[in-house]
Amino acid sequence: MQLVVARIGRAHGIKGEVTVEVRTDEPELRLAPGAVLATEPASTGPLTIETGRVHSGRLILRFEGVSDRTGAEALRNTLLIAEIDPEELPEEEDEYYDHQLMDLDVVTKDGEEVGRITEISHLPSQDLFIVERPDGSEVMIPFVESIVTEIDLEEQRAVIDPPPGLIDDQAEIVSSKDDSSEDADA
Structure with a gap:
């Protein structure tokens, strides 16, 4: 089974690194150096992660064979897809794929x-x-x-357990207007 784990963003620097928008709760497992990922569009992959690091709160990756900014920019908006066992469950009890x-x-x-x-x-x-x-x-x-x-x-x-108005038209209308001010306007 295939699972989208990230989307490639902008090039970072001039040595082929890219920012990625992480779409997995397990980036240390799915986006580790050595991981081979399928891509969408398929023509840009598969990609093998060479290095990964966090910079200013963003994950920065470099892929094997991508060594300059031009190559990195060509990958922009590519989805990274990991192959997982359909029986595999997330580590946390209340998490789901x-x-x-x-x-x-x-x-x-x-x-x-x-x-x-x-x-x-x-x-x-x-x-x-x-x-x-x-x-x-x-x-x-x-x-x-x-x-x-x-x-x-x-x-x-x-x-x-939906609040009123989420799945029906029974939303509660709450007014901040003071009822006595309406009488004064009349």
């Missing part, structure tokens, strides 16, 4: 069917489940502990 979460049924804690996970969007602040509802519409569910209360891989379902 995207492929484990795809197609899970989403239900509320009361058992109401919400839909099925069709996509996972990785944003800087949190991940989102894109859930297709039975009527074909989509709803976005933040993958945070307060909302996604349980992931049951055996039952192939995700249990959620």
Whole structure:
């Protein structure tokens, strides 16, 4: 099974190094020197990591055969893909690979069917489940502990406790206006 572990960003310096946007919780395992990664587009790879280091909070990699800025710039926006065993699980108990979460049924804690996970969007602040509802519409569910209360891989379902308005039109409208000021305007 293939897993996207990073996206190559800008060239860094003149010796073939690139910045990478890490898309794995295990960069020390997936992006270590010697790792051979498939690429998307496939024509740019496979790439073998020669060196890696952190600079100003960003991961900087150099690949075998890429020794100058021109070569590094040619790799920009390339996705790095690791081959993993489909049975392999993340080290932490409450972590999941995207492929484990795809197609899970989403239900509320009361058992109401919400839909099925069709996509996972990785944003800087949190991940989102894109859930297709039975009527074909989509709803976005933040993958945070307060909302996604349980992931049951055996039952192939995700249990959620959504706040009002997340999956329905029952949002609570809270006004900061003082009710007495409305009477004065009348």
